[in-house]
Amino acid sequence: MKITKDEVEHVAHLARLDFTEEEKEKFTSQLNDILMYVDTLNRIDTSGVEPMSHAIALHNAFRDDCVGESLDSGLSLANAPDARGPFFRVPRVIES
Amino acid sequence: MDLNSLTIHELQEKIRAGEATATDIVRDVFTRIDAVEQDVHAYISLMKDDAFVEASRADADIRAGNLRPLTGIPVALKDILCTKGFRTTCGSHILHNFVPPYNATVVEKLKEAGAVFVGKTNMDEFAMGSSTETSYYGITRNPWDLERIPGGSSGGSAAAVAADECIASIGSDTGGSIRQPAALCGIVGMKPTYGRVSRFGLIAFASSLDQIGPFTKDVTDCAITMNVIAGYDSRESTSVPMDVPDYCKYLSRGIGGWTVGIPKEYFIEGIDPEIMASMKKAIGIIEGLGAKCIEISLPHTEYCLAVYYIIAPAEASSNLARYDGVKYGFRSQDGRELLEMYKKTRSAGFGPEVKRRIMIGTYALSSGYYDAYYKKASQVRALIKRDFEEAFKRCDAIMTPTTPTPAFKIGEKTDDPLQMYLSDIFTISTNLAGIPGISVPCGFTGDGLPMGVQFLTGHFEEGKLIQIASAYEKSASIEKSRPGL
Numbered sequence: 132m133k134i135t136k137d138e139v140e141h142v143a144h145l146a147r148l149d150f151t152e153e154e155k156e157k158f159t160s161q162l163n164d165i166l167m168y169v170d171t172l173n174r175i176d177t178s179g180v181e182p183m184s185h186a187i188a189l190h191n192a193f194r195d196d197c198v199g200e201s202l203d204s205g206l207s208l209a210n211a212p213d214a215r216g217p218f219f220r221v222p223r224v225i226e227s
Numbered sequence: 228m229d230l231n232s233l234t235i236h237e238l239q240e241k242i243r244a245g246e247a248t249a250t251d252i253v254r255d256v257f258t259r260i261d262a263v264e265q266d267v268h269a270y271i272s273l274m275k276d277d278a279f280v281e282a283s284r285a286d287a288d289i290r291a292g293n294l295r296p297l298t299g300i301p302v303a304l305k306d307i308l309c310t311k312g313f314r315t316t317c318g319s320h321i322l323h324n325f326v327p328p329y330n331a332t333v334v335e336k337l338k339e340a341g342a343v344f345v346g347k348t349n350m351d352e353f354a355m356g357s358s359t360e361t362s363y364y365g366i367t368r369n370p371w372d373l374e375r376i377p378g379g380s381s382g383g384s385a386a387a388v389a390a391d392e393c394i395a396s397i398g399s400d401t402g403g404s405i406r407q408p409a410a411l412c413g414i415v416g417m418k419p420t421y422g423r424v425s426r427f428g429l430i431a432f433a434s435s436l437d438q439i440g441p442f443t444k445d446v447t448d449c450a451i452t453m454n455v456i457a458g459y460d461s462r463e464s465t466s467v468p469m470d471v472p473d474y475c476k477y478l479s480r481g482i483g484g485w486t487v488g489i490p491k492e493y494f495i496e497g498i499d500p501e502i503m504a505s506m507k508k509a510i511g512i513i514e515g516l517g518a519k520c521i522e523i524s525l526p527h528t529e530y531c532l533a534v535y536y537i538i539a540p541a542e543a544s545s546n547l548a549r550y551d552g553v554k555y556g557f558r559s560q561d562g563r564e565l566l567e568m569y570k571k572t573r574s575a576g577f578g579p580e581v582k583r584r585i586m587i588g589t590y591a592l593s594s595g596y597y598d599a600y601y602k603k604a605s606q607v608r609a610l611i612k613r614d615f616e617e618a619f620k621r622c623d624a625i626m627t628p629t630t631p632t633p634a635f636k637i638g639e640k641t642d643d644p645l646q647m648y649l650s651d652i653f654t655i656s657t658n659l660a661g662i663p664g665i666s667v668p669c670g671f672t673g674d675g676l677p678m679g680v681q682f683l684t685g686h687f688e689e690g691k692l693i694q695i696a697s698a699y700e701k702s703a704s705i706e707k708s709r710p711g712l
Contacts (some may be wrong), residue, residue: 134590146544146589147551147566148582149574158586164645165587169533172603175610182605183612185435185465186421186661187686192464206328210555219553224565 249299321576331428348383378408403654410679544588
């Protein structure tokens with residue numbers, strides 16, 4: 132086993148996901164299959180190979196710092212499930 | 228003749244000759260949609276009212292002699308592209324009510340070119356899938372056989388073109404999501420070089436792999452559409468500041484004297500015998516055009532899928548962290564405090580395939596596993612890119628089948644993620660290397676299912692890609708049959 136049910140629970144927490152017991156079992160088995168398959172990469176010697184993060188060699192993309200058009204706060208908040216005034220509103224963060 | 232069954236260039240001739248108006252074309256498209264959409268379900272939402280308004284504007288332009296590259300041409304957009312003021316779902320419940328405040332650059336460019344938008348097409352949720360079965364908005368069916376999948380993730384865009392429910396469409400391709408459905412639906416689909424088309428306003432899946440491209444009925448239409456959508460965009464930092472050639476100039480050049488590489492690693496066990504036979508035929512056609520076909524090797528081919536299934540989920544897990552029920556989209560009302568709200572929102576808002584990939588990606592990036600998975604995959608990715616660089620020293624273009632099998636049955640692979648992933652085995656390497664690729668129809672199986680041949684070239688050589696695809700298309704003269712819907 133590459134990944135146990137406990138680890139699946141830990142990763143789910145990191146990903147901010149909740150699963151039922153049944154889903155946890157199913158995910159544990161499917162993730163194991165996928166990770167076993169991915170393990171074939173260990174057959175290749177990659178010592179000294181620079182990891183590639185982009186398809187095209189990119190350098191920092193700079194532009195002049197000038198004022199352009201931007202969204203106003205009304206439009207920015209228009210899709211919010213809950214907003215009040217110029218703010219996004221969320222459930223409480225700190226226990227009372 | 229139904230105008231909706233014609234190509235862009237055929238319609239342009241009719242418009243110029245005064246034989247058709249934009250309103251006529253749009254009317255025929257919506258008549259067709261009324262007739263077949265209930266079977267195919269290519270669209271998540273239609274823009275019918277706006278389309279007729281835009282068509283009458285296009286007709287005013289036509290009367291004024293102001294013809295732009297796509298004036299009056301009905302185009303469908305994958306529902307992953309932001310459309311200002313029009314709901315954009317990305318095939319997900321979590322964005323079921325999202326109305327973007329801006330247009331994607333590609334949408335702006337098409338609009339400026341005179342295109343008329345028909346609607347937003349169905350897709351696998353967040354473009355994660357190869358069959359368009361993971362959409363929250365129901366499945367799309369293959370117009371050639373309604374019991375089969377159209378491919379994915381841009382299955383709606385491919386099916387809409389194949390079923391003549393639009394003239395051309397736009398999709399996105401992260402591991403084959405344009406070329407694979409194009410092949411399975413019997414049309415042309417191109418994934419341009421990474422950086423060639425701006426991704427501004429494209430909802431992100433895997434940012435180092437995603438690229439936008441066209442679905443069209445032939446290679447000429449592909450060149451016309453690429454002329455409109457390609458080019459640098461200052462709002463997209465990975466778009467490349469390079470001049471865009473006129474792709475139409477490459478259409479009739481021929482490929483005499485070219486060397487075309489056939490990678491031996493792509494002729495694997497499990498490849499459908501009819502696809503194998505169609506490839507042999509395609510090699511004969513390419514040689515008949517005065518090109519030399521040689522065997523080449525891409526030694527790391529067998530590792531592409533494993534690399535992809537680390538890199539794409541890792542990037543996705545990061546990109547999809549933004550869906551937290553705060554800024555837009557669905558929010559679960561059950562969470563009493565913030566962390567609980569995040570978890571309940573994301574668990575109810577995402578479907579199983581998206582959650583599976585977020586889990587793989589989060590695991591691969593988590594403390595203690597980063598080097599073993601993400602770093603290792605990124606190193607092998609460098610070797611895959613090097614394989615292509617070496618190969619292109621020996622040949623002008625590479626030719627492969629687009630898919631290992633024709634369209635499979637609906638539900639056939641939904642319970643086995645690895646089997647589903649294998650249907651992208653010939654298209655994924657292109658995204659990892661960042662090179663362009665095109666799928667062109669190469670005939671039908673005995674059961675009447677379309678098959679596709681894929682051509683690949685070096686970075687920013689879309690012109691050469693159109694050159695070989697066009698030469699092949701003319702010489703192969705695949706029967707222009709239509710699905711019997």
